[in-house]
Amino acid sequence: MKLIACVAFLGLVAGAHAQGSIHYQRPNDAARTDLPGAPLTQAQQDAAWKAYAAAAGKFCPRQRLTLQSPEQMNLQVQSFSRIISPPQDKRYRQFASEACDLGKPAAACANTAMLAAANEGKFLDRFTVFECETGLKCTAQGKCAVPR
Numbered sequence: 001m002k003l004i005a006c007v008a009f010l011g012l013v014a015g016a017h018a019q020g021s022i023h024y025q026r027p028n029d030a031a032r033t034d035l036p037g038a039p040l041t042q043a044q045q046d047a048a049w050k051a052y053a054a055a056a057g058k059f060c061p062r063q064r065l066t067l068q069s070p071e072q073m074n075l076q077v078q079s080f081s082r083i084i085s086p087p088q089d090k091r092y093r094q095f096a097s098e099a100c101d102l103g104k105p106a107a108a109c110a111n112t113a114m115l116a117a118a119n120e121g122k123f124l125d126r127f128t129v130f131e132c133e134t135g136l137k138c139t140a141q142g143k144c145a146v147p148r
Contacts (some may be wrong), residue, residue, distance in 0.1 A: 040095055040116050048115035049125055059125070060132035069140035074107040077114045082102050083130075084123065092117040 009054035056065040068076075081092060118124040138144035 003061075015052055027056060033123075040112065044116050044120075045112050048119040048124075051119045052115045052128065055128035056131070057127055059128050063136060064138040065131055065136065067141050068136070068144050069142035070107040072136070072142070072144050073111045076134065076136070077111055080127055080130050081114065088117065088121050088123060091121060124145065 090142050096110050120128045135146045
């Protein structure tokens with residue numbers, strides 16, 4: 001008898017879930033953005049890009065790094081992610097996996113995640129200098145190369 005009741009209950013739950021009437025939301029955490037791994041807010045993203053533009057202008061203004069395409073910058077992000085500390089890498093990966101669900105293309109999202117983690121973790125200057133040292137120079141939007 002207990003087995004039949006259990007099966008009936010599971011069928012009811014499955015039917016309700018399929019119709020969208022069961023929602024799993026923790027009310028205390030739903031609106032919080034200060035939790036570890038919480039999605040980036042637009043303000044955090046904007047602050048990270050603004051700080052990056054300022055750092056690039058400070059450390060290597062002639063290279064015009066802010067003109068990189070997302071794909072070009074992502075190559076730098078991937079290289080840099082191999083040399084940061086484990087806690088820094090963890091935060092970057094949290095932002096990349098959880099904050100990238102905002103509809104951005106993958107490269108742009110990973111770039112934003114790195115800049116936000118670097119800005120938050122106080123290693124944005126280090127990332128920018130890393131980029132400067134590659135020698136990459138941009139002449140127009142998306143037109144960047146390392147001079148030979």
